[in-house]
Amino acid sequence: MNSNSSLIDKTFMNTLLFLLFILVSGCLYAQNSTSKHFKVESMSEGVYAIIHSPGGYAICNAGIVNLGEETLVFDTFLAPGAALDLLKIAVELTGNPVKYVINSHYHNDHIRGNQVFKPSATIISTAVTRELMAENEPKEILQEQEYAPQRLTQLKQEYETETDEKTKKSLLMWIGYFEAMVESHAILKTTLPDVTFSKSLSIHGSQREAQLFTFDLGHTTSDLILYLPAEKIVFAGDLLFIGMHPYLADGNTTHLVQDLMQLKTFDIEKVLPGHGEVGTSQDIDLMIKYVNQMNSLVERLAAQNVSSEELEQVHIPEPFDSWEFSNFFRLNLKFMFNSYAR
Ligand SMILES: [Zn+2]
Known part of the structure; x- marks a missing residue:
């Protein structure tokens, strides 16, 4: 081996060690960057899932995308304090x-x-989302100021006496939800979007492209998803919940199934839901199954002409009985039953 090749070997080894250092420190960085409101999970190089932690003030999940020279953040949580940690x-x-x-x-x-x-x-x-924010936020904040402090006290009392661990975990989430509201109302400044679009929008960074697509009427009147075509990653917002009952009472289940079927046509390796852990397109299948099963259940109950008391007694069907947010099951069932009856 001559001195030249050993120099090349040395340079190669140094480069390799440097790359390894960047990789390891990057991973550690992702693990160390913590907040009481959420945990950070790497989905791909430069793409991060920010998952709500029980008791924290995030409530929803968020996403971070390094576009090259600038960064994109997807969704901003319930409380400005949690959003500051996100930033x-x-x-x-x-x-x-x-x-x-x-x-x-x-x-x-x-x-x-x-x-x-x-x-x-x-x-x-x-x-449409911008319009809905402008219309609803001032009203909702006023209403919350009325009911949130009392609800928070109630939930804290329930938490103290509850013995079931699963129910306690769910109560902790709702305590965080109402606590975040109560604590942030004084500093909250409704901040509307600066740029809006109707169907789709692409953001071209030097490192990657992020695509936004609208999905109407499923979860709310207007929802959007973010797609990273090179990484095959979707940030699905609340069109998808994983391991927990979705909130269906502000949308239309027929449209939601159509939205989810359309989402399935994307080439997907990983998906970040609005609530729950990172999943795959199989989780989209499960959500379609949930909505279809709920629709069949409501149809059967309507045919039996059940009373509202009987509706309260309906058991959560398998495999969804292990999901969190069981109070959303009851809420969804009532909402869908009343919509069906109309
Ligand atoms: Zn939502």
Whole structure:
């Protein structure tokens, strides 16, 4: 071996060690970047799932995408305090400023952190989502100021006396939900999106492209999803819940099944739901099964002409009886039953 080849070997080894260092420190960084509101999970190089932690003020999941020279954040949580941690971690993980913020739909737990990203970021949503935010937020905040403090006290009392671990975990989520509201109402500044679109929008970064597509009437009047074609990753917002009952009472289940079937036509390796852990397209199949099963159940109950008391006694069908947010099952059932009866 001559000195030249050993020099090349040395340079090669140094490069290899440096790359290994970057890789390992990147992974550790992802694990160390913590907040009491959420956990960080790497979905691909430069793409992160931000998953709500029980008791935290995030409530929904969020996503972070390094576009190359700038960063995109998908959904901004229920409380500005949790969103501030999201902003900090987005910059730490990518080394780039947050330039784009996406609101998947108008529900409070996906939009209330918007204000912490201003003035530097551009907030993007569908045109309908912006209208719904402008119309609903002031009313909802006023109503919440009325009922949230009392509900929080009630939930804390229930938590103290509850012995079932699964119910306790669910109560902890709702305590975080109402606590976040009560604590943030004084500082909340409704911050509407700056840019809106109707069907689809592409954001071209130097490193990757992020595509936004609208899906109407399924979960709310207007929802959007984010797709990363190179990584085959979808951020599905609340069109998809994983391991927990979805919230169906603000949409239309026929449209939701159509939306989910359409989502299935995308080439998907990983999917980040609005609530729950990261999954695959099999989780979209399971959500379709859930909605179809709920529809059949409601049809059967309507044929039997059940009373509202009997409706309260209906058991959650398998395999969904192990899912979290069981209170959403009851809520969905009532909503769908009343819509069916009309
Ligand atoms: Zn929602």
